[in-house]
Amino acid sequence: MTTISENTQAASVAKRDEATGLIGFLPAxxxxxxxxxxxxLTVASCFLAWTWTPTFPGDLTYYGSPAGLQLQVLVLGLLxxxxxxxxxxxxxxRWLTPAGADAAVKVAALAAFGTTWYTVAAISISLGxxxxxxxxxxxxxxxTLITLLGALALPFERPSVHPVDPEDTGWxxxxxxxxxxxxxFKGAFAATGTARKLxxxxxxxxxxxxxGILAVALGVFTYGVGTExxxxxxxxxxxxxxxxxxxxxxxxxxxxTQLTKKHQxxxxxxxxxxxxxxxFTQTDDQYAxxxxxxxxxxxxxxxxxxxxxLAGLLDLGYVAFLGVGAYAAALVSGAPTxxxxxxxxxxxxxxxxxxxxxxxxxxxxxxxxxxxxxxxAIVTLGFGEIFRIAVMNTDxxxxxxxxxxxxxxxxxxxxxxxxxxxxAEHAIAGFTIGRFANYFFLMLLIMAVVVLxxxxxxxSRIGRAWVAIxxxxxxxxAMGINGFRVKLIAFALxxxxxxxxxxxxxxxxYTVTPEQYLFAGPIPxxxxxxxxxxxxxxxxxxxxxxxxxxLLFLIPNKLQFMGEYQLFAFGVALILLMRFxxxxxxxxxxxxxxxxxxxxxxxxxxxxxx
Amino acid sequence: MTTTTKTADATKAPVAGxxxxxxxxxxxxxxxxxxxxxxxxxxxxxxIVGLIGPNGAxxxxxxxxxxxxxxxxxxxxxxxxxVLPPTSYKVTDAGIARTFQNIRLFHNMTVLExxxxxxxxxxxxxxxxxxxxxxxxxxxxxxxxEKAMELLEFIGLQDKAQHxxxxxxxxxxxxxxxxxxxxxxxxxxxxxxxxxxxxxxxxRAAEELIFAIRDMGVAVLVIEHDMRFIxxxxxxxxxxxxxxxxxxxxSQTVQxxxxxxxxxxxxxxxxxxxxxxxxxxxxxxxxxxxxxxxxEEASSEDxxxxxxxxxxxxxxxxxxxxxxxxxxxxxxxxxxxxxxxxGKENDA
Numbered sequence: 012m013t014t015i016s017e018n019t020q021a022a023s024v025a026k027r028d029e030a031t032g033l034i035g036f037l038p039a040x041x042x043x044x045x046x047x048x049x050x051x052l053t054v055a056s057c058f059l060a061w062t063w064t065p066t067f068p069g070d071l072t073y074y075g076s077p078a079g080l081q082l083q084v085l086v087l088g089l090l091x092x093x094x095x096x097x098x099x100x101x102x103x104x105r106w107l108t109p110a111g112a113d114a115a116v117k118v119a120a121l122a123a124f125g126t127t128w129y130t131v132a133a134i135s136i137s138l139g140x141x142x143x144x145x146x147x148x149x150x151x152x153x154x155t156l157i158t159l160l161g162a163l164a165l166p167f168e169r170p171s172v173h174p175v176d177p178e179d180t181g182w183x184x185x186x187x188x189x190x191x192x193x194x195x196f197k198g199a200f201a202a203t204g205t206a207r208k209l210x211x212x213x214x215x216x217x218x219x220x221x222x223g224i225l226a227v228a229l230g231v232f233t234y235g236v237g238t239e240x241x242x243x244x245x246x247x248x249x250x251x252x253x254x255x256x257x258x259x260x261x262x263x264x265x266x267x268t269q270l271t272k273k274h275q276x277x278x279x280x281x282x283x284x285x286x287x288x289x290x291f292t293q294t295d296d297q298y299a300x301x302x303x304x305x306x307x308x309x310x311x312x313x314x315x316x317x318x319x320x321l322a323g324l325l326d327l328g329y330v331a332f333l334g335v336g337a338y339a340a341a342l343v344s345g346a347p348t349x350x351x352x353x354x355x356x357x358x359x360x361x362x363x364x365x366x367x368x369x370x371x372x373x374x375x376x377x378x379x380x381x382x383x384x385x386x387x388a389i390v391t392l393g394f395g396e397i398f399r400i401a402v403m404n405t406d407x408x409x410x411x412x413x414x415x416x417x418x419x420x421x422x423x424x425x426x427x428x429x430x431x432x433x434x435a436e437h438a439i440a441g442f443t444i445g446r447f448a449n450y451f452f453l454m455l456l457i458m459a460v461v462v463l464x465x466x467x468x469x470x471s472r473i474g475r476a477w478v479a480i481x482x483x484x485x486x487x488x489a490m491g492i493n494g495f496r497v498k499l500i501a502f503a504l505x506x507x508x509x510x511x512x513x514x515x516x517x518x519x520x521y522t523v524t525p526e527q528y529l530f531a532g533p534i535p536x537x538x539x540x541x542x543x544x545x546x547x548x549x550x551x552x553x554x555x556x557x558x559x560x561x562l563l564f565l566i567p568n569k570l571q572f573m574g575e576y577q578l579f580a581f582g583v584a585l586i587l588l589m590r591f592x593x594x595x596x597x598x599x600x601x602x603x604x605x606x607x608x609x610x611x612x613x614x615x616x617x618x619x620x621x
Numbered sequence: 622m623t624t625t626t627k628t629a630d631a632t633k634a635p636v637a638g639x640x641x642x643x644x645x646x647x648x649x650x651x652x653x654x655x656x657x658x659x660x661x662x663x664x665x666x667x668x669i670v671g672l673i674g675p676n677g678a679x680x681x682x683x684x685x686x687x688x689x690x691x692x693x694x695x696x697x698x699x700x701x702x703x704v705l706p707p708t709s710y711k712v713t714d715a716g717i718a719r720t721f722q723n724i725r726l727f728h729n730m731t732v733l734e735x736x737x738x739x740x741x742x743x744x745x746x747x748x749x750x751x752x753x754x755x756x757x758x759x760x761x762x763x764x765x766x767e768k769a770m771e772l773l774e775f776i777g778l779q780d781k782a783q784h785x786x787x788x789x790x791x792x793x794x795x796x797x798x799x800x801x802x803x804x805x806x807x808x809x810x811x812x813x814x815x816x817x818x819x820x821x822x823x824x825r826a827a828e829e830l831i832f833a834i835r836d837m838g839v840a841v842l843v844i845e846h847d848m849r850f851i852x853x854x855x856x857x858x859x860x861x862x863x864x865x866x867x868x869x870x871x872s873q874t875v876q877x878x879x880x881x882x883x884x885x886x887x888x889x890x891x892x893x894x895x896x897x898x899x900x901x902x903x904x905x906x907x908x909x910x911x912x913x914x915x916x917e918e919a920s921s922e923d924x925x926x927x928x929x930x931x932x933x934x935x936x937x938x939x940x941x942x943x944x945x946x947x948x949x950x951x952x953x954x955x956x957x958x959x960x961x962x963x964g965k966e967n968d969a
Binding site: 463464467468470471472473474475476478479482483485486487488489490491492493494500504 | 688690708709710713714718719721725726727728729730734737738739741742744746747748750751752754758761762765801802805
C-alpha cells in the first residue's frame with residue numbers, strides 16, 4: 012500500500028490518517044459506540060408515533076405498535092444493531108458477519124437512513140411540512156443520521172490512489188480529485204475480506220438453514236407483492252435493495268450460496284414449494300393475480316435466457332412466440348369468437364401452442380441463423396411487428412378471418428383438467444383458492460418444466476455447444492460443432508417454451524388481442540421488458556431472469572403514480588445498472604468462478620522471442 | 622540450448638505409413654489476389670510435417686483451406702482417401718483438428734468444459750437425450766469427462782480443470798488449445814504457430830508435447846516461425862513463399878536450399894557491401910545489391926552449418942516481413958527483390 016508521492020508533507024499526512032473513516036474527526040471507538048447507540052435508538056423510536064394524523068397511509072400514529080414503514084425501519088435498525096454488536100465481537104453474533112462487520116454496518120446504516128428519511132420526507136411533503144412530525148419522527152430521523160455518521164466514521168483501508176498532477180489543467184485536476192474521492196468512497200463500503208468457509212454441519216442442519224432462507228425469501232416476496240400503497244412499496248424497494256446489499260457485504264450471502272450450491276436440487280424443490288405456498292398466505296385472489304402474471308413473465312424470460320443468455324442470439328421479437336402460443340391455444344379453446352369451433356382438451360392445446368411456436372421459430376430461424384451478428388436481431392424485431400400486424404389484419408375484411416383482428420379472441424373459457432375447474436374457487440385445507448391461484452399453480456408447473464429444460468439442456472453436450480458458439484463461433488465450428496443446427500435448436504426450443512407459457516396466458520387473461528404483444532410498452536410481457544429482465548437479472552443464470560422479471564413486473568404495477576414517466580425511469584435504471592453492475596443482479600456461475608480465483612495469476616502473455 | 626539429440630530423435634522416427642492428408646493443387650484466390658497457388662502437400666501417419674514461410678506467404682490461408690474454413694478455389698484435399706467436405710465442423714468430424722494462431726479458447730468456460738466442447742463430435746447425445754436424461758446420457762457424459770481429464774493430465778492441467786480458461790497463463794492457454802483439439806480423437810492435428818510468444822523453456826516443453834502427440838499416433842502438421850524448433854521437430858518441412866510451395870524435404874535439404882535462404886534473407890553476394898541498413902522499398906528494380914546487413918550477429922546457429930556460405934548465421938530467424946512483395950516469380954530467386962536486413966532479428 013505505498014503511495015507514489017510519499018516525499019511530500021501532504022502525502023505523509025494523508026498516510027497517517029489512513030486508518031480513519033470518511034468522516035475524520037470521530038475516533039473509531041466513539042464511532043462504533045455511536046453506531047450501536049444510534050441503531051438501538053432507531054429500533055426504540057419505531058415504537059413511537061411518527062405523525063399525528065392517520066391521513067398518511069399506514070397510520071403511524073400509535074405508540075407501541077410499529078406499522079407500515081415503521082416496520083421496515085425496525086427491521087433495518089435491528090440489522091444494523093446486530094451487525095454493530097458483531098463488530099464488537101460479542102459472542103453469539105459473530106456468525107452474522109463472516110466477511111467482516113464494518114462494511115455491513117455501513118450499508119445497513121445507509122439502508123436504515125434511506126428508508127427513514129424517505130419516510131420522514133414523504134410525511135412532510137404529503138401532509139405539508141415537517142411540522143406534521145410527532146417527536147418520534149424527529150427522533151428516528153436523528154437516530155438514523157447519527158448511526159450513519161458513526162458508520163461512516165468507522166476506519167477503513169483506503170485504496171491507493173494516484174495523486175493529482177499539479178501540471179494538469181484545473182478541470183483535469185478536478186476530475187482527478189473527483190475520481191479519487193469516488194474511489195475512496197467505494198473503498199469505504201468495500202467488504203474487507205471474503206467469507207469464511209462454513210463449518211462442517213450435519214446435512215439436516217444445512218437443509219434447515221436452506222428452509223429458513225427460503226422462508227425469508229417467501230416472506231420478503233409476499234410482503235413486496237402485498238404492499239398496498241406507493242410509499243410502502245418505495246420504502247420496500249429501498250429496504251430490500253440496500254438491506255440485501257448489507258447482508259451481501261456481511262458475507263452471509265456468500266455462505267448461503269455455498270449451501271444452496273451444495274444442495275442444488277433440494278434448493279430448487281424448496282423454492283418451488285415456497286412459491287406454491289404463496290397463495291396460501293393470501294386472503295383473497297387479488298395478489299394471486301399479480302403472482303400468476305409474474306410467473307408468466309418470468310417463465311417467458313427464462314425461456315428467452317436460453318436463446319440470449321446461453322446461445323448468445325439476440326432475439327428482439329420474443330414476445331411474438333408467446334403470442335403465437337396464446338393465439339393457437341385461444342383458437343382451439345372453444346371460445347365463441349374463435350372461427351374454429353373446436354374445443355381441444357388442455358394437453359392438446361398445449362401441444363398445439365408449443366408446436367405452433369416451434370414451427371414459427373424454425374421458420375424465422377432457418378434463414379437467419381446462418382448469418383452472424385446483428386441480422387438475427389433485425390429479423391426478429393421485424394418478426395415481432397409482422398406477427399402483431401398480421402394478427403391485426405386477419406379479421407375477415409383485410410384478410411382471411413382467423414384472429415378477429417384488433418378485437419382479439421375474447422371469452423376464452425376456463426380450463427378444466429380432469430374435472431378440476433380452474434374458474435371456480437376451491438377449498439384446500441381450509442384455505443380458499445380462487446381462480447388466479449389455480450392458474451398460479453398451473454403456471455408454477457409450467458415454470459418447473461422450463462426450469463428443468465433450462466438446467467438439463469444447459470448442462471449437456473448441446474448446452475456447452477451453445478456457450479461455445481456464444482464465446483467464439485469460428486473456434487466452435489472448428490471443434491466440430493454444427494453451428495447452424497445448434498443455434499436453430501436453441502432458437503426453436505426458446506420459441507416453443509414461450510408458446511407453452513402462452514397457452515396458459517390465453518386462459519388467464521380471458522382475451523388475447525394483438526396489443527398484448529408489443530415490442531415495447533408499459534405492460535410487462537413485451538419484448539423489451541423480457542430482454543431487460545434477462546439482462547437485469549443476469550444472463551445465463553437461472554434465478555437471474557426470475558428476479559429480474561419479478562422486479563420489472565412489480566415496479567410498474569405498484570408505482571402507478573409514475574404513469575408516463577415509467578419507461579423513462581426504467582431506462583435510467585437500466586443505464587445505471589449497466590454502468591455499475593454489467594453482469595446483472597445475479598452473477599453468472601462462471602463469473603463467480605472468476606471472482607473466487609484469487610490464487611491464480613492473470614493471463615499475461617509471456618513476451619519472449621518473436 | 623543445443624538440440625542435437627532432438628534432431629536425431631526426429632530423423633529416426635519417420636515410419637511413413639499411410640497417407641493421412643493429401644492436398645492436391647490447392648489454390649485459393651480472394652478476388653484478384655492469389656493467396657495460395659497450386660500447393661501439393663501430403664502428410665503420412667506418424668509424421669510431423671512443418672510448414673514455414675515468410676509472413677504473408679499464405680500458410681494460415683492454406684491451413685484454413687485444409688480445415689474447411691475456406692473452400693479452395695481449385696484443387697482438392699483428401700483425408701485418408703476421402704475428399705474433405707467444405708465445412709469446418711465436418712472436417713473436424715472426419716478427423717482433422719486444429720489450433721489457432723491467436724488463441725481462440727472459450728474464455729468464459731472452464732478448462733474442463735473447453736476440452737469437453739472439443740469432444741463434441743465424438744458424442745452423439747442430442748437435445749432429447751439431455752432433456753429426458755435417457756439411459757446413455759450419464760454414461761456418455763462420464764466417459765467424455767474421463768477422456769477430457771486424461772487429456773488434461775497429458776498436458777499437465779488436471780489441477781486447473783475448474784479454472785476459467787481466460788485466467789490461465791499464456792503458455793497453458795496454448796496447451797489447452799492443443800488438448801481441446803486432441804479431444805476430437807483426430808488422425809491429424811494442425812498446429813498454427815504453437816510456440817508463438819513462448820520463451821525457450823516453454824518452446825522446449827511444446828516440442829516434447831508435439832513428440833508425445835506424434836507418439837499417440839496422431840500425424841502433425843505445424844506452422845512455425847521458430848526455425849530451430851521446426852528443424853528439430855519435423856520429419857519433413859515444406860516452404861511456402863508467396864503462396865507457392867518452394868521446396869519440400871527434410872530439414873537439411875531445406876536449410877541448405879538457396880532459394881529458401883533467399884526468400885527469408887535476400888540474396889547472398891560474395892562480399893558484403895558496407896551499406897548500412899539499406900531500406901528496401903525502392904529495391905525491386907536493382908537486383909541484390911546488399912543484403913547481408915550487419916544486424917545478424919545476434920543469433921548464431923549451431924545446427925545449420927553444413928554448407929552455408931558466410932551468411933548462414935541468420936537462416937533460422939524471423940522472416941523478413943515483406944520479402945515477397947512483388948507478386949511474381951518467386952522461384953527465379955536470382956533477381957527477386959529482397960530486403961536486406963529486415964530489422965526483426967530477435968532470436969526466438
